[in-house]
Amino acid sequence: MISSLPLLPPFLPLLIGSMAAIFLRGHIRSAIMLLAPVWGALQLSGLEPGIYWAMEFMGYQLEPVRVDKLSIMFGYLFHLAAFIAIVYALHIKDTVQHVAGLSYAACAVGAVFSGDLLTLFVFWELLALTSVLLIWARRTERAYGAGMRYFMIKVLSGVLLLAGTLIFISQTGSAVFGEIGLKQEGILNLGAWLIFLAFGIKCAFPFVHNWLTDAYPEATPTGTVFLASFTTKVAVYALARGFPGTELLVWIGVTMACFPIFYAVIENDLRRVLAYSMINQVGFMVVGIGIGTSLALNGAVAHAFNDVIFKGLLMMTMGAVLHMTGKINGSELGGLYKSMPKTTVLCIVGAASISAFPLFSGFVSKSMVMSAAVAEGYDYVWLALLFAAAGVFHHAGIKIPYFAFFAHDSGIRTTEPPKNMLIAMGIAAVLCIVIGAFPAQTVYALLPWNADYQPYDVTHVLTQLQLLFFSALAFVWLNLKNMYPPELPSTNLDADWLYRKLAPAFMVPVYYSVTGAINKTEQLAKEGIKRVINNSYDQEKNQPKGYFAQFWPTETMVFWVAFLLAGILILYYI
Structure with missing residues (x-):
């Protein structure tokens, strides 16, 4: 059922708060940041179950906002978590953390209200982009390394979700995000498994969980509070909805x-x-x-x-x-x-x-x-x-x-x-x-x-x-x-030993072997070219060696050009 439009999409108040945090300072910024989740929660209280802002995209029906009991529960939770985290972070003056934290919360809200897989994918990727800033905001070497590993794994999750979504849409003709399950047939089953794995990575399934234990402890003291509230819970919501x-x-x-x-x-x-x-x-x-x-x-x-x-x-x-x-x-x-x-x-x-x-x-x-x-x-x-x-x-x-x-x-x-x-x-x-x-x-x-x-x-x-x-x-x-x-x-280290210890131990020697071979080949090529140049030049006479390297008079060159032209004309007319 498509319902009449609400005042704003549920994620927008938090996003507006994050944009305001870019330009405002002092007590005004603090007040706006605190009002954003309150405003968003009040909007949720007036929403009736239904589909809002429905549109058509490339022949498919998109449902950017779907309101039901499950999405409403997580919506209230995320606004409450955002409010507490903002109060906790009010003493810091770091604009990056404030903007990233509110944007991250807005993306989480957008994800749980997404009624179709394409909208979910957009917020899924934005979650990764905004959350990694809270790790890098600590501005240490360890935080940068952990953030890079975190971001790469989250991008992998997004790629799997997109691939599964495209398969699912092409096979069913619908982008609606509902119950998917793993008991599909043919290529549709592959799409379901790809979506399942994408959700599993964000949910920290075994062997793909190390992004959490690696990156969260390296975030800022306030950033970790935001991180603990949203990513895994969005994944739990997605599993409850889809599987x-x-x-x-x-x-x-x-x-x-x-x-x-x-x-x-x-x-x-x-x-x-x-x-x-x-x-x-x-x-x-x-x-x-x-x-x-x-x-x-x-x-x-x-x-x-x-x-x-x-x-x-x-x-x-x-x-x-x-x-x-x-x-x-x-x-x-x-x-x-x-x-x-x-x-x-x-x-x-x-x-x-x-x-x-x-x-x-x-x-x-x-x-x-x-x-x-x-x-x-x-x-x-x-x-x-x-x-x-x-x-x-x-x-x-x-x-x-x-x-x-x-x-x-x-x-x-x-x-x-x-x-x-x-x-x-x-x-x-x-x-x-x-x-x-x-x-x-x-x-x-x-x-x-x-x-x-x-x-x-x-x-x-x-x-x-x-x-x-x-x-x-x-x-x-x-x-x-x-x-x-x-x-x-x-x-x-647990499963991350595979890519933090074993992989470097195997790849570093291979890397140095390949780069060493390339450098050696380059050196041999340079020496060969230099040898050719030296052999073609007479150092004593200070002139090139060989018949074709001699300096010829202009009239000689004109004679040979005319001779070649005449030969070409004779061959053409014969």
Whole structure:
């Protein structure tokens, strides 16, 4: 159904805010930036379900704005995340970060409201272009290298999406972005797989996840908050829209939920720990999409909603630590609770939320996915998710606050971060508690599918409390026995070892061999030409050698020209 046009496309208020940030300065710029997501959210509240701004392009119907419950939920989430991130970044004066952050949020909103694959592709690529600026804005050599690797992988995702889209359009005659699935026939199946892989790269599937753990920790303290909010959640939305009930996603999601735990436990950079934790949490969402029931899908999108808030809170607290101390490695921190008590408390709220403590936001969404797994007979999946839930409490619920604010006293004495950073963290912390205590009135009210679920029953609460208790007991015992992996200054590589170590080790010798052969050939050619020149010139007489190099009189040349001309004329007339 094509509806009457709204006042503006949903992404435009944020884009207008980003353009204003280019020219405005001071308090006026701050006010406009804060008003942009508020204005955008108010516009969303007036939108009715339907298709807006429909147009024809090259014979195909485009639907740039499609409004339904799923897109509206992510639209509200992204405007809320943008507002919190803007508040957090108000103290900085870097125009690049402000413009890139707001533009990035606008592209995320545009992507989730895209009703066709071509419009989705446009915003998909703009997401990569705007987000990489938040990495390069840190202006370090490591940030530049990580940003280049990040951008190349995102471009690959865009190429796969475009190729799959073109196949899909040519075979179906429609560009509409709806349920695609992997059970197509012929070449259409190839197109579906290409789109699936494009979504998977942005969702940080195993073996194509390293752009996240490599680049996010190298971004600016404020840029990481934006990055943690949008890219992977757009991919989760795309999977929920295009591939619900695809069983392969269940096993991919389980792998995502489990394997980051081992790397996060030994990681020293605390923002990289949170990057691994993000993959772990997205794994729960992917499992829910793969199961495909109403309860599972609701659990996936509800957990995406909550993850943006509590992961953003944890990223903000670690960004505050980095901003105030200049350090982020667990081996260099500790004892900060003495000089940053408010930040410590806010970090603990985020840790409790991501660990799914009852009365915190993570509990009311993560349990939905696990309940759906049990209900559909995925018992082994449920056990694996239980292990993953214990693991995330270990590395994000305990390790982050413990090594940053407690553990050994590093001797660092600083102050609380700027007030705007505290306010942003406070907003996120309050939301974590309110959503956890009143899910039916908050996140459950936005859910796209009909499913009755009550998180606070005796079984769920007792199971989760036991899990958390024994996980904490294991951490304490390992720490007292000095068996917990120590925080060591190091850089951990996983699948990125293939292109950061193995590929250079193979390609560098090949490169030098090829360039050496080219240089040698060039040198031999130069020497040969020089030898020819030297042999054709008489140094003693200071003149060229040979009959044809002699200086001939003009009349001789005229004679031979006339002779050749006469010969040509005779041959022509014969």
